[in-house]
Amino acid sequence: MVGAVLVRGGKLLGAGWHRRAGWPHAEVEALRDAARRGASVRGATLFVTLEPCCTQGRTPPCTEAIVAAGIRRVVVAATDPNPCHGGRGFELLRAAGIAVETGVLADAATRLNEVFNHWVVHRTPFVTVKAAMTLDGKIATASGESKWITGPPARAVGMQLRFAADAVLVGINTVLADNPALTVRGPAGRIRKAPRRLVLDALARTPADAAVGSDEFAARTTVVVSSAAPKARVKRLALRVQVLQAPARKGRINLAWLLAHLGSEGVTSLLVEGGGEVNAAFLESGLAQRVAFFYAPKILGGRDARRGVAGEGARSLQDLIELREVAWRRVGEDLLLQARVGKAQT
DSSP states (O other), X not given: OOEEEEEETTEEEEEEEOOSTTSOOHHHHHHHHHHXXXXXXXXXXXXXXXXXXXXXXXXXXXXXXXXXXXXXXXXXXXXXXXXXXXXXXXXXXXXXXXXXXXXXXXXXXXXXXXXXHHHHHHSSOEEEEEEEEETTSEEEOTTOOOXXXXXXXXXXXXXXXXXXXXXXXXXXXXXXXXXXXXXXXXXXXXXXXXXEEEEEOXXXXXXXXXXXXXXXXXXXXXXXXXXXXXXXXXXXXXTTSEEEEOXXXXXXXXXXXXXXXXXXXXXXXXXXXXXXXXXXXXHHTTOOXXXXXXXXXXXXXXXXXXXXXXXXXXXXXXXXXXXXXXXEEEETTEEEEEEEXXXXXX
C-alpha cells in the first residue's frame, strides 16, 4: 500500500496510490493526476510512503519517471524492504541531483505494509492467529458447541480479517465439529469472497460432505495430509479438492515447511482460525506474527471446555509467549485484542 502526492509552494499538484499489483505505482499515478489537472511538476516536491522502485518489473522503474519529470525533492517514509535493491532507489535519485529525505513517519508507513514486507524478506506468509473466546479463554463447550460466543459486530470484524487474508487455515477438528465454509459473507449473507482455504488433516479425515470440499469454491480448498494418510482416503479427497502431502514432524504436519510452500506460491498472508491445538502449534513454534483475540463478556468454565490456545503450554514464566504493540478495541459488547507476537527486536 503506497501513496504519493506532488506539492509546490504549499499547493497540491497531484496525488495517486498503488491500486493493485501490476498497475502503475503511486508516483506514476500522482504524475498522471498532475497532468490531468494541467499542473507542471518541474521543481516540485514528491512525498511518497515507500522508496521509489528502481528496477523493471511488471511496471517501469519509478526513479526514471521522477527524474524525467524534473522533480526537485523527494521525501520518503519507508525504505524498500527487499534486500536486493533496498536503498538503491535513493542512490539513483541523488545521483540525478534530486534532494532526498528519508525516514519521515517510517514506523507508521512500515506498519501499513507489514504483511507484504514480511513475505518479501522471509518468503513465507504473515500469520495471524484469530480466536473468539469467553473471558476465561474458552472457545467451545466440552461437546464442541461454539456458536455464537461473540456478537454480530465482532463477527463482522472477523469477516474483515478474513477478507484481507490470502488464505484461511483450520484444523480437521474444527471441520468435524463446526463444518465451516470459511468464505467471506456480507450483512445479508451474500458471499463476497472465497479466500484459499486450507485444512490441516494429517490422516485425510475430511468428510465428503464438508462445506469446504462440496461447495462451489471446492477448487480453492487444499487439504494438507501427511504420508501416514490412508491412500484410499487421499484419492477420494483429490476428486473434490486439492491435496498437498506435507512432511510430518512428531506425527503432525510440519508447519514451517507448509509456510515456505505457501510463500513460494505467492500467499502473503494467512489467517489461522483453528482450534486450540492448531493455534498453539503456530504460537509455540514461533510461526505467528500477530494475534486477533475476541473476548465476549461471558464465562464458560469447565475443565473439559475447549481452550483458545491449548498445546503443551509454557513450563515456566520465562517461556511464556509475550505480546507487544498491544491494542484493545471495543466491538459491540465484546473486546478485540490485536498485538504482535514475541519480544521487540533489539
